[in-house]
Amino acid sequence: MKTLTITRPDDCHLHVRNGEILKTVLPHTARQFARAIIMPNLKPPVTTVAQALAYRNEILHAVPEGISFEPLMTLYLTAATTINAIKLAADSEHIHAFKLYPAGATTNSDAGVADITKIYPLLAALEKYNLPLLIHGEVTEDNCDIFDRERVFIERYLLEITANFPALRIVLEHLTTKEAVEFVESAGEKIAATITPQHLLFNRNAILAGGIKPHYYCLPILKRETHRLALVKAATSGNPKFFLGTDSAPHLTYLKENNCGCAGCYSAFAALELYAEAFEKADALDKLEGFSSFYGSDFYNLPRNTETVTLEKCDWIVPANYAEITPLKAGESLHWKIQNVIDI
Numbered sequence: 466m467k468t469l470t471i472t473r474p475d476d477c478h479l480h481v482r483n484g485e486i487l488k489t490v491l492p493h494t495a496r497q498f499a500r501a502i503i504m505p506n507l508k509p510p511v512t513t514v515a516q517a518l519a520y521r522n523e524i525l526h527a528v529p530e531g532i533s534f535e536p537l538m539t540l541y542l543t544a545a546t547t548i549n550a551i552k553l554a555a556d557s558e559h560i561h562a563f564k565l566y567p568a569g570a571t572t573n574s575d576a577g578v579a580d581i582t583k584i585y586p587l588l589a590a591l592e593k594y595n596l597p598l599l600i601h602g603e604v605t606e607d608n609c610d611i612f613d614r615e616r617v618f619i620e621r622y623l624l625e626i627t628a629n630f631p632a633l634r635i636v637l638e639h640l641t642t643k644e645a646v647e648f649v650e651s652a653g654e655k656i657a658a659t660i661t662p663q664h665l666l667f668n669r670n671a672i673l674a675g676g677i678k679p680h681y682y683c684l685p686i687l688k689r690e691t692h693r694l695a696l697v698k699a700a701t702s703g704n705p706k707f708f709l710g711t712d713s714a715p716h717l718t719y720l721k722e723n724n725c726g727c728a729g730c731y732s733a734f735a736a737l738e739l740y741a742e743a744f745e746k747a748d749a750l751d752k753l754e755g756f757s758s759f760y761g762s763d764f765y766n767l768p769r770n771t772e773t774v775t776l777e778k779c780d781w782i783v784p785a786n787y788a789e790i791t792p793l794k795a796g797e798s799l800h801w802k803i804q805n806v807i808d809i
């Protein structure tokens with residue numbers, strides 16, 4: 466049997482929600498990943514250290530017995546964030562970054578920032594206290610085509626931010642375009658990026674060809690094939706600026722199969738398997754470990770994990786649902802399977 470053993474990975478971009486959904490999805494992540502950067506876009510958003518610590522406790526309660534898992538908390542940056550709040554976050558061992566959502570860009574982003582230039586004093590404070598800024602990089606104007614929103618955000622905001630704050634560590638989250646890859650490659654060493662499994666495996670035909678498939682709808686939206694190829698090349702290049710962040714974003718099935726369906730793909734149930742498939746197709750399985758297990762922890766100044774996980778080559782069918790959540794590729798086959806630490 467063909468197997469692949471790598472250092473236990475970290476998921477550098479993850480939504481686990483709270484309440485019942487958290488209890489369904491968190492075990493899926495914890496059985497694979499040692500740590501995950503937890504997104505703060507709850508309702509209401511996680512904006513204070515106290516809220517993040519309470520949320521961290523709720524997450525830890527959902528970790529199955531016998532598994533070690535460390536949630537790495539982030540705070541939601543708003544126009545009301547204070548410089549003192551940034552200092553307090555920097556002093557907390559459990560807060561690892563701030564997340565910037567342009568207002569209205571994606572799920573639960575109403576509290577996000579409407580005018581990015583107005584928060585420059587906050588970016589200066591993040592730079593000073595050496596806390597990374599995680600960016601959902603899309604403009605939100607109605608008159609900007611949804612397929613152009615990432616590229617325009619880079620041109621309009623990101624080039625200026627990186628020029629003004631050269632020491633600020635930035636992760637451009639969930640890259641979806643060739644232009645974003647080129648931006649990250651040519652930017653300074655403080656600039657890195659995450660790439661999701663769905664953007665490595667699918668192009669926009671997956672959502673729109675042969676009928677609308679809402680479970681492939683996430684933001685930033687899947688792009689055309691040329692962009693997918695650029696993302697695969699970046700992820701499998703061995704360049705440490707690109708690392709694993711699933712953006713697994715569970716929504717109840719009826720809220721995705723809806724008149725106005727929510728954005729987000731649920732991938733945590735088989736995240737590493739999905740990445741292994743993408744890397745194998747690119748004949749680059751030897752590059753999976755760096756992308757999944759080294760470069761993210763290096764960027765966040767965390768020690769690399771020491772445990773290992775083993776994947777085996779075998780076909781299995783993705784279930785139709787996990788509780789009330791429809792996973793990515795439901796009913797279709799996957800070609801790798803993780804050898805469980807514990808059956809869930």
Ligand code: NCD
Pocket residue numbers: 480506571572573601682683684685712714715728729730
């Ligand atoms: C995410 C969510 O549902 O929280 N949705 C998504 O489509 N990726 C938010 C986000 O990361 O944009």
Ligand code: ZN
Pocket residue numbers: 478480504712714
């Ligand atoms: Zn996300």
